[in-house]
Amino acid sequence: MNARKTLYTLAGLLPLVYVLGALSACGDQRDLFPIPQARDGYSYSLSADTIQMDTLPSLHLSSTYNLRIYNPSKQTIRLKRIALRGGQERGYQMNVDGRAGTSFGNLEIAPRDSVFVFVRALLPEGSSDLPTEVKDSIIIEEQTGRERYIPIIAVRLNVERLQVLHITADTELASPRALLIEDSIVVEPGVRLLIKSPARVLMSSDAYMRINGRLEVKASADQPVRIGSLRWDQFLPRIPYTRVAGQWGGIILGSSATADLEGLHLTNSKWGIYMQERESANDETVLRLDHCRLHNISGVGISANRGLHKIHDSEISNTLASCLSLSGGRYEIERSSIINYYPWPGIRAGAAIVYRNAVDRDRIVKGISGSALYLRHCVVDGSMRLAKKADKSATGGELDISLVAPVKQEQVILRESYLRSIDYSSREGCRVEQIIYTDPKMQPDSLYMSLGVDAQKRRDYFFDFRPRSRAPFVHQSQDNQGYTDLDGRPRSTPMTYGAYEYQPKS
Known part of the structure; x- marks a missing residue:
């Protein structure tokens, strides 16, 4: 079963798991799920005092949210x-215990029982293309005439819908409206597509990008170009769709395509950037990532072969397969965080970085002249274990290097970085300098701001890889040449390894 099917199967089973758990428990179920007491003189209590939806594309049906009224x-x-205060005019829909409508009268709630109110939205387009709050409220009126208003809040984003965006001439994309791509974006050979801030591209479940020419993204840290899934609303309670992987295809670079990406945030896809096999020389720049973030991907983050590839001040994180699968090319990775704590169902395939100095063609594997990996001022970390052998040498980890003949001196250079990795210093063709290796006893959540759980230790799938003060890679390098981190903040001296500079609490 693939990762996406596994994900939705799990989502479908969750309610059943909760029900079976409740039925198997002993004692009075009302003790396990206590009904909250009424307050402020009301005869009933509520599961929430506000229904807060997220940003919703115009004319797109949202997830269903619920409010429970207890007796x-x-x-x-x-x-x-x-009743819905605004009726149908504001785009909200309501269902009370299985009946759809905008107003329901004379409802009874039995002792120690409850009524479900379900709400969803299909927001009409607005006059402004800026994100705009759309409010309504649910009115609950008692027999005494006393009324209570439960706010409903969503943010509407006007979108421009396109089935296919077919680029046959040089094109600059900087639409004030978000683009909703229902099928694909295709760029023909010899043609450039430039996407500039503040463009936002929303991809439906079947959508992908196919680049046969050149893709350029130009954006700043405070206004990145965002390419991600169509849905931002609720997937599960407390978990929005923005934290769910595998919701759209990804980017395919054809055999002669190139990409220069600055300020791109790509999330929630099946793959990040996949390159078809190519014949590029290893001094020809194929891919450049600068201040980019590729996160939460149900396949490989970047799959590259041949050519020169530069990744600077970027984060590639949380992928079911490797974050970087690199073969037969020249790769320069600096001041970047390659971190993999992929949380969704599926068995992780490969270390965070897998590097081969060869390309497998017709089942003949040969080392490629000029192939190299240069890693400096980086953090390479993740959930792969570092076991201990009897001789105390570490095994496993998140950096997997394999060199086949011909192996030239210093084909792999690892410098001033934090690695969850074995020590490659004794390997032919590798040079290792000033590496901080992960202490297997150190708890990962002591290193980063958030690893997918909230303050109550509940899964929320929110990951923030900015370092905490105790991280051993904070303030380690004197090399600061005016760099800025992924958030656009100036680097300190000494500089912190990885994509983010440590910032003390103010």
């Missing part, structure tokens, strides 16, 4: 009505 007493209570 905490031993007597039946009667509500005069439950």
Whole structure:
């Protein structure tokens, strides 16, 4: 079963798991799930005092949110009505215990029971292309005439819908509206597509990008170009779709395509950037990433072969396969965080960085002249274990290097970095200088701001790889030549390894 099918199967089973867990428990279920007491003189209590949706594309149906109205007493209570204040005009829809409509009268709630109110949105287009709050409220009226208003809040984003964006001449894309791509973006050979800030591209479940010419992204740290999934609303309680991998295809670079990407944030795809096999010389720049973030991907982050590839001040993180699968080319990776704590169902395939100095063609593997890996001021970390042998040497880790003949001196250079890795200093063709190796006893959540759990240790799938003060790679290098980190902040002296500069709490 593929990762995406596994993901949705799990999502479908979660409610069943909760139900079976409740049925198997002993004792009164009301003790396990206590009904909150009413407050402020009301006869009922609520599961929430606000229904807060996220940003929603215009004319796109949202997920369903729910509000539960409890009767905490031993007597039946009667509500005069439950209604949407704005009716249908603002784009919200309501269902009360299985009945759709905008107003419901004379409802009874049995003792220690409850009523479900389900709400979803299909927001009409607005006059402004800027993100705009759309508000409504649910009115709950008691028999006494006392009313209570439960706010509903969503942010509408006007979108321009395109089935296919077919680029046959040099094109600059800087639309004030978000683009919703339902099928694909295709760039023909010899043609350039330039995407500039503040462009935002939303990809539907079947969408992908196919670049046969040249892709350029030009954006700043405070206004990156974002390419990601269409859905931002609720996937599971407390978990929005923006934290779910595998929701659209990714970027394919054809055999003669190139990409120069500055300020790109790509998320939630099946793959990040996949390169078809090519014949590029290893001094010809094929891919450049500068201040980019590729995150939460259900396949490989970047798969590259042949040519010169530069990754600077960037984060490639949380991929089911390797974050970087590199073969037969020349790779320069500096001041970047390659970190893999992929949290969704599936068995991780490969270390965070896998490097081969060869390309497998027709089942004949040969080392390619000029192939090299240069890694400096980086953090390479993840969930791969570092076991200990009897001789105390570490095994495993997140950096997997394999060199086949011909192996030339210093084909791999690892300098001033933090690595969850074995020591490659004794390998032919490798030079290793000033490396900080992961202490297997160190807890990962002591190194980074967030590793997918909230303050109550509940899974929230939010990852923030900015370093904490105790991280051993903070303030390690004197080499600061006016660099800025992925957030656009000036680097300190001494400089911190990885994509982010440590910032003390103010």
